[in-house]
Amino acid sequence: MVERGEVRDVVQIVAMALYSLLLMAVLVVGAPYWLARMVFSSKDRGRYRAGLGQRLGRVPAALRAAVAGRQVVWVHAVSVGEVLAATRLVAELEAALGEGWSIVVSTTTATGQALARERFGAGRVFFYPLDFAWAVRVYLGVLKPKLLVLMESELWPRMLVECGRAGVPIAVANARVSDRSHGRGVRVKAIWGRVLRRGDLFLAQSEEDARRLVTMGARAEAVRATGNLKYDVRAPKASRVAELIREAAAGRPIVVAGSTVERTNDRGLSEDEIAIQAWEGGARRKLGALLVLAPRHPERFGLVESVVVEFPYRRASDWGTEREDVQPGNESRLEVVLLDTIGDLAAVYGIADIAFVGGSLIRRGGHNPLEPARFGVPVVMGPSFENFRDIVARMQAADGIRIVQDKDGLESALVELLRDHEQAQAMGARGRRVFEAQQGATTRAVEALVGMVRR
DSSP, X not given: OOOHHHHHHHHHHHHHHHHHHHHHHHHHHHHHHHHHHHHHOHHHHHHHHTTHHHHTTOOOHHHHHHHTTSEEEEEEOOSHHHHHHHHHHHHHHHHHHOTTEEEEEEESSHHHHHHHHHHHOGGGEEEOOXXXXXXXXXXXXXXXXXXXXXXXXXXXXXXXXXHHHHTOOEEEEEEOOOHHHHHHHHHTHHHHHHHHTTOSEEEESSHHHHHHHHHTTOOGGGEEEOOOGGGGOOOOOOOHHHHHHHHXXXXXXXXXXXXXXXXXXXXXXXXHHHHHHHIIIIIITXXXXXXXXXXXXXXXXXXXXXXXXXXXXXXXXXXXXXXXXXXXSSOOSOOEEEOOSSSOHHHHHTTOSEEEESSTTTTSOOOOTHHHHTTTOOEEEOSOOGGGHHHHHHHHHTTOOEEOOSHHHHHHHHHHHHHOHHHHHHHHHHHHHHHHHTOOHHHHXXXXXXXXXXX
């Protein structure tokens, strides 16, 4: 008679084989496109080539040296946002574990890699391997981690299966479930629930995220609501770029449009174009405000520059170079700064009079409003904030954020808040109190993770 466990093992083997075949098919079909971009597109060449060997299972020599003779915790942070959330967690986890431990950090994107190297040092930062057994097993064999910590929602089936075989416990820190992910997860609960049940611990951002994880199939006893790590993001390092922007403003109000995203179709406007039109219509003409544009993705810097070229502008990276003069050159007063540097946005938010947080007027789920709110800066967002629903709800309840529906709403909010300093300062102060009241998630997460390691 066939045992239930044997049937489950066979099902798993078949499922993983089909998954690997599907993943390989996607790579094979997409390979010509990626190779063409690597060869013919100077913009994408570095993006697609970066870390290719590491993704295919080649462990960097510096990483081998960093873990030699030490016990390891592996933290995976997909991109910039996850790296920012993981920064304090890594520091406090390292302090709690003490000598003899090494915390290594992987990322998926090149921008996340650059920031992680800056935050943690290049020797212990690497690209996450593709989700094939041979690539994953190489890293597990070299690192021999005592714990794998996945930031937010990065669950790859092969990695989970191989960790289970190797006896590596898995924790998901700062776990969140978007509306879209929840809907999909519930529909395929029979499949996705098997994946979630491989997680040993989920540290959810909110009670709602915890509830959603359980409804999608996670074990209730493995889920805890410990709070959002992004409430605990430490003050940014000193930024020369931020100081230069403040000096260039020369007392004029500063509007920062951060993490702006591209258009959704050929006929629509990008979020940068929406922000420019909203600023130009009132904040610029009536109040002389300086606009700082910070596109979310570095590959869009050149495209956004082609949009701002009609104004006296400067790329932040040009300060201190032969291109330091204001472009287009025949104007003397700077009106737009294109923030094309990595890691400076948090500090630049700190000098803003108003911050618009992008990914929200174009439906992308929004970005973190706490980054400017921590400085007491009044925050404006569009109606798409699904990725930060809990944070926005708390800020709305405290009247610490302004939600606008479109360009006209953004234009009105900018003019109103720039004109009414008392209202703007009061709104910013309420937003900062929300930030301060919610801190402590990092401490709770570290205690839970150290408990897993000690066991």
